[in-house]
Amino acid sequence: MPELPEVETFARQIKPQVLNKKIVDFNVFEKGQRLIAPTSSDEFRNRLIGSRFLSLNRHGKFLILDLDNSWQIIAHLRMSGRFTITKAKPDKHVHNRLYVKFEDSTYLNFIDTRRFATFHLIADIKNSQSLNRLGLDALSGDWTQIRLCSVLQRHSKSIYKCLLDQSIISGIGNIYANEALFLSKINPDTAAQALSQASCARLLKNIIYILSTAINFKGTTLLDNSYIDIDGGTGEFSKLLNVYARANKQCKVCGAIIKRKKVSGRSVFYCPKCQH
């Protein structure tokens, strides 16, 4: 589920509820043990209880929480991770994986149906392999048309695969890759290095447009409701989707039938006429 806009929405909603408050309790439920591996829940408790989160940042789809004792938590929500804030201790049942309790008796809860998410506790962010291999964040102000072109010049693989490659540009997932390519009128199979300057320029403009618009709409919630923000709200960008999950429906621009195909195990949606 969560791509950059959904992770950013969580970050914005959580920040005012958790920063600079003393942590008074922390617990991992039985089925959440792998979530925090290789660190034990005892070590997590030792580092967290009595400490405070000083800042919360996002890089790509990662959340980075800085503690006042110089330790950090690097979280990735993967397919189904999400947060809630409650005034009562969360129930043990269903998909609750862990919680952090603050001095004002609010609880930050982490829920993850599919159990792919990871919370890494590390002493020095420079040693985080997962962060070190990330490319520039898709919404970083440092992206320019020239920069994107020169990065893509180095790759013979398809532009679709490049957009999903977090080491090239970080934060874009399957939904927004499909949507950005549609708006840019680029066929997903096009070799990255074959893109013209004009195509690169359109692509960069549309990536920024799609992601920032999706943030304004609090992300995309699909039919299965697996993404819900901390207030229980749904992401309304779903209404603006042009191609994702619209196989066999009419293109909103030209009326052609939207196609779906598999590329290394993932569904790609595109309009055969607009993205010839």
Added chain:
DNA sequence: AGGGGTACCTGCGGGC
């Protein structure tokens, strides 16, 4: 380098 496949999990919806 890039292509393809699998694995990690759980739940849902479609088809028979």
Added chain:
DNA sequence: TGCCCGCAGGTACCCC
């Protein structure tokens, strides 16, 4: 109704 199959927003790892 009930079961089996395919599918899902992500990423790491393997072999060719």
